[in-house]
Amino acid sequence: MNTQEILEKQRKYLWPNHILYYTEPLPLDHGEGNYVWDVEGRRYLDFFGGILTTSVGHNHPRVVNAVREQVGKLIHSSTLYPNENHVLLAEKMAEITPGRLQQSFFTNSGSEANETAIVAAQTFTDHREVVALRHAYSGRTSLTMSVTAHANWKLGKSFSPDIKHALNPYCYRCPLKMSYPSCGVACAQDIEDVIKTTTSGRIAAFMAEPIQGVGGFITPPPEYFKLAVDIAHHYGGVFICDEVQTGFGRTGEYWFGISHWGVEPEIMTMAKGIANGLPMGNTITVPEVAQAMTGRGLTLSTFGGNPTSTAASLATIEAIEEEAPPAAIALTGDHLRGGLERLWEKYPLIGDVRGKGLMQGIEMVTNRQTKEPAPVAVAQLFEETRARGLLIGKGGLFGNVIRISPPLTVTIEQIDEALAILDHAFGAVHETLGVN
Numbered sequence: 051m052n053t054q055e056i057l058e059k060q061r062k063y064l065w066p067n068h069i070l071y072y073t074e075p076l077p078l079d080h081g082e083g084n085y086v087w088d089v090e091g092r093r094y095l096d097f098f099g100g101i102l103t104t105s106v107g108h109n110h111p112r113v114v115n116a117v118r119e120q121v122g123k124l125i126h127s128s129t130l131y132p133n134e135n136h137v138l139l140a141e142k143m144a145e146i147t148p149g150r151l152q153q154s155f156f157t158n159s160g161s162e163a164n165e166t167a168i169v170a171a172q173t174f175t176d177h178r179e180v181v182a183l184r185h186a187y188s189g190r191t192s193l194t195m196s197v198t199a200h201a202n203w204k205l206g207k208s209f210s211p212d213i214k215h216a217l218n219p220y221c222y223r224c225p226l227k228m229s230y231p232s233c234g235v236a237c238a239q240d241i242e243d244v245i246k247t248t249t250s251g252r253i254a255a256f257m258a259e260p261i262q263g264v265g266g267f268i269t270p271p272p273e274y275f276k277l278a279v280d281i282a283h284h285y286g287g288v289f290i291c292d293e294v295q296t297g298f299g300r301t302g303e304y305w306f307g308i309s310h311w312g313v314e315p316e317i318m319t320m321a322k323g324i325a326n327g328l329p330m331g332n333t334i335t336v337p338e339v340a341q342a343m344t345g346r347g348l349t350l351s352t353f354g355g356n357p358t359s360t361a362a363s364l365a366t367i368e369a370i371e372e373e374a375p376p377a378a379i380a381l382t383g384d385h386l387r388g389g390l391e392r393l394w395e396k397y398p399l400i401g402d403v404r405g406k407g408l409m410q411g412i413e414m415v416t417n418r419q420t421k422e423p424a425p426v427a428v429a430q431l432f433e434e435t436r437a438r439g440l441l442i443g444k445g446g447l448f449g450n451v452i453r454i455s456p457p458l459t460v461t462i463e464q465i466d467e468a469l470a471i472l473d474h475a476f477g478a479v480h481e482t483l484g485v486n
């Protein structure tokens with residue numbers, strides 16, 4: 051089918067609220083490594099990786115072979131029967147996650163992993179309320195939309211009153227109008243104020259992403275999480291760390307983003323990059339949290355931990371270990387960051403560059419003094435980069451943050467290729483908008 055035929059069926063048979071990138075949406079046909087091709091045969095360098103999901107590039111031979119072998123053997127079993135891949139992957143998760151995290155519950159998406167985490171925190175602590183952060187994105191189920199703190203991403207009418215939101219450590223747009231470091235990271239104190247004024251005084255959890263993803267790659271000051279988690283513990287809560295975007299080496303140096311901030315969660319959730327594109331979520335906890343779930347009601351997951359997705363995940367982790375380990379991502383990430391900072395020097399529409407490793411964001415503003423968000427310029431940059439063969443992502447409460455997150459296997463040459471395209475695309479957008 052060609053582009054028009056696909057788009058016609060999309061309009062007729064799929065819900066119209068599917069968000070599609072680009073003025074004319076882009077049906078993809080196949081991928082190889084860090085490139086994808088559309089149905090008309092045009093090639094694109096993929097710097098969004100299917101939303102930070104194709105960790106080791108498209109159709110990685112190791113992942114393809116592991117899946118092929120497994121589907122010929124046993125596609126599905128359900129969690130009612132133990133299987134080898136399931137336990138091997140759980141063991142691997144215990145090895146690569148920080149601190150005492152040890153026991154996993156595999157599901158099928160980040161939303162499900164986060165739901166599972168909140169139920170576990172409530173069961174373990176016997177408290178109900180959860181403090182999350184403004185600008186968070188947690189998923190598309192009712193409970194995770196309650197955690198999500200972007201009005202745009204909250205569909206429906208039924209949100210949990212147990213979720214409260216504290217101020218976000220968003221230094222570029224400080225909610226307290228202060229500056230780091232003289233602020234003393236005052237925003238962390240808001241967690242205590244929220245607990246004291248909007249909860250029963252005892253919480254089940256503080257829940258946050260080490261670097262907010264959909265929120266626009268908002269990167270907290272280094273001291274933030276230590277202060278936040280101490281407050282959560284003081285009021286009886288555990289720390290749920292949502293690593294759906296930041297996991298598996300994405301932020302460089304460590305397997306999981308939270309290790310940059312020097313705290314150890316009691317519960318961690320992950321999805322996206324876990325299995326290079328096969329559906330999977332995981333909620334890993336310290337043993338006592340997992341233990342608290344026994345004897346409290348029945349649970350299963352029909353597809354969770356299935357032999358095929360777990361085979362893909364094991365192969366993905368092996369490929370990361372061999373080809374793009376966290377230490378290497380720190381270096382490729384630095385190269386990307388250096389290039390983006392040079393673009394910041396050149397183009398006034400770029401207000402801020404932030405992130406870690408291969409998770410880098412560019413916040414676009416119409417004016418660096420007023421910091422007025424520039425979503426129109428972002429939309430134009432999307433078209434300009436697409437026309438030049440580069441795929442990027444976007445996010446932020448105002449839709450004005452470019453998200454750059456190529457597969458971890460990206461090469462320095464491909465980063466340079468992407469930077470050159472971005473340079474031309476920014477130039478074109480500045481010219482169209484008459485910005486000097």
Ligand SMILES: Cc1ncc(COP(=O)(O)O)c(C=O)c1O
Pocket residue numbers: 158159160161162164187188189190259263264292293294295321322
């Ligand atoms: C940080 C974070 N948590 C949870 C989710 C939900 O994951 P899923 O779309 O797999 O349900 C997302 C999705 O973008 C996410 O970015």
